[in-house]
Structures are given as C-alpha cells and as structure tokens.
Amino acid sequence: MTQNELKTLVGQAALQYVVPGEIIGVGTGSTVNKFIDALATMKDQIKGAVSSSVASTERLLALGIPVFDANEVGELAVYVDGADEIDGRGHMVKGGGAALTREKIVAAQSRQFVCIADASKKVEALGAFPLPVEVIPMASARITRQFAAMGGTATLRLKDGAPLVTDNGQHILDVRGLHITDPLAFESEVNQWPGVVTVGVFAHQKAQVCLLGTEQGVLTLTY
Numbered sequence: 001m002t003q004n005e006l007k008t009l010v011g012q013a014a015l016q017y018v019v020p021g022e023i024i025g026v027g028t029g030s031t032v033n034k035f036i037d038a039l040a041t042m043k044d045q046i047k048g049a050v051s052s053s054v055a056s057t058e059r060l061l062a063l064g065i066p067v068f069d070a071n072e073v074g075e076l077a078v079y080v081d082g083a084d085e086i087d088g089r090g091h092m093v094k095g096g097g098a099a100l101t102r103e104k105i106v107a108a109q110s111r112q113f114v115c116i117a118d119a120s121k122k123v124e125a126l127g128a129f130p131l132p133v134e135v136i137p138m139a140s141a142r143i144t145r146q147f148a149a150m151g152g153t154a155t156l157r158l159k160d161g162a163p164l165v166t167d168n169g170q171h172i173l174d175v176r177g178l179h180i181t182d183p184l185a186f187e188s189e190v191n192q193w194p195g196v197v198t199v200g201v202f203a204h205q206k207a208q209v210c211l212l213g214t215e216q217g218v219l220t221l222t223y
C-alpha cells in the first residue's frame with residue numbers, strides 16, 4: 001500500500017471514535033484531510049467541528065460541516081489529528097504543518113486524543129523529525145541560541161523565500177539534533193522560554209489512542 005492509501009485507511013478508521021450528536025475536534029495535515037473527507041459521509045449525525053487551522057476550517061466548510069469557535073463550546077469528546085512522530089507512550093512531535101499551537105489548544109479541550117498516522121511515524125524516541133517551535137519573531141534569535149546550548153540547530157521555516165507566518169501571525173523554528181529523552185520535562189522547560197508560543201512536543205497533550213496504518217491493516221495502540 002502507498003503512504004497515501006495508509007492515510008486514507010486510518011482517516012476512515014477514525015470514524016469509529018466519532019460520537020453522534022457531538023462536536024468533533026479536528027486537527028491538520030494530509031492524514032487529517034482523509035479523516036475530514038470521511039467525516040463528511042456522516043455530517044448529518046454530528047453537530048460540527050472545532051478546527052485547528054484555517055486550512056482544515058476551509059476543508060470542513062467546503063464539505064458542509066459546520067465549524068465552531070473553540071470559545072463557543074465546552075469540552076470535546078474526541079480530537080482526531082495526525083503526528084510527525086509518535087513514541088511508545090503516545091508522546092508526539094507535531095507541527096510539520098505549522099498548526100501546532102491551535103492543535104495543542106483543541107487537544108487540551110478534548111477528553112481523548114486519537115492520533116492517526118501511517119507506520120512511518122512510529123518511533124522509539126522522539127527527535128529525528130526536526131522539532132517545530134512556534135515563536136514570537138523578536139525572540140527567534142535568542143531562542144535559537146538557547147537550543148544551540150542544548151545541542152540543537154534551529155532554522156527559521158521559510159515559505160516562498162520569506163519567513164512562514166502561522167495562522168497566529170508568528171514564526172516557526174525547526175530544530176534538528178535534539179535527543180528528547182524526557183518529553184514531559186522537555187515540553188515544560190521549553191514552554192517557559194520567553195517568546196516561545198508552543199513547542200511541538202505533545203507530551204502533556206499526548207494521544208490516548210493511535211490508529212497506525214500498516215501493510216497488515218490498522219493497528220490500534222492505546223496509552
């Protein structure tokens with residue numbers, strides 16, 4: 001199976017976690033796009049979605065799924081999102097699509113995080129994928145130095161030759177060379193650095209379930 005087919009498989013499999021009559025938390029990325037397409041087949045059974053990005057909002061609305069502001073709704077039963085890496089305890093690296101801040105907000109508002117990913121995302125330890133960190137632009141040079149002091153090399157993410165601007169109007173640093181042995185402690189520490197909006201380690205907002213797309217079918221991992 002191609003990676004695209006595996007993404008379709010897990011996107012469809014996530015429908016089993018959709019609670020009829022509820023508002024669903026929806027993440028961002030190519031795997032989530034498959035979930036959104038599948039969700040459209042049961043749009044009459046749900047109230048709508050809370051979205052983690054402008055891109056997902058546009059896709060949801062185009063398919064006729066109402067999108068609610070996070071502040072208009074209470075706790076969500078389930079949040080479905082992809083990941084760039086997921087370890088054996090449900091800790092993830094996210095933000096390859098630059099949506100990490102809103103993803104963490106919607107995840108925090110949800111009782112259950114269902115991660116959907118193809119098998120290439122499963123890792124022993126986080127850190128091979130460059131770690132996305134959303135930062136306030138005026139702090140990016142200092143934050144780059146702080147990562148250098150812990151052995152990481154941060155580079156400003158560009159789009160069309162200019163710094164990428166997130167949905168929140170901020171910048172993204174991608175950090176290579178980190179060894180994240182304690183994701184909870186790492187996330188807590190980096191989150192405290194002035195100018196860091198969100199670090200792409202999701203350990204406090206980890207997954208409770210991962211639907212992993214493999215050649216043998218969908219593997220359900222629980223944490």
Ligand SMILES: O=C(CO)[C@H](O)[C@H](O)COP(=O)(O)O
Pocket residue numbers: 027028029030031032081082083084093094095096097098099100103
């Ligand atoms: O964190 C994300 C976006 O910010 C995505 O969930 C992550 O990058 C995985 O994306 P894809 O499903 O396209 O591989």
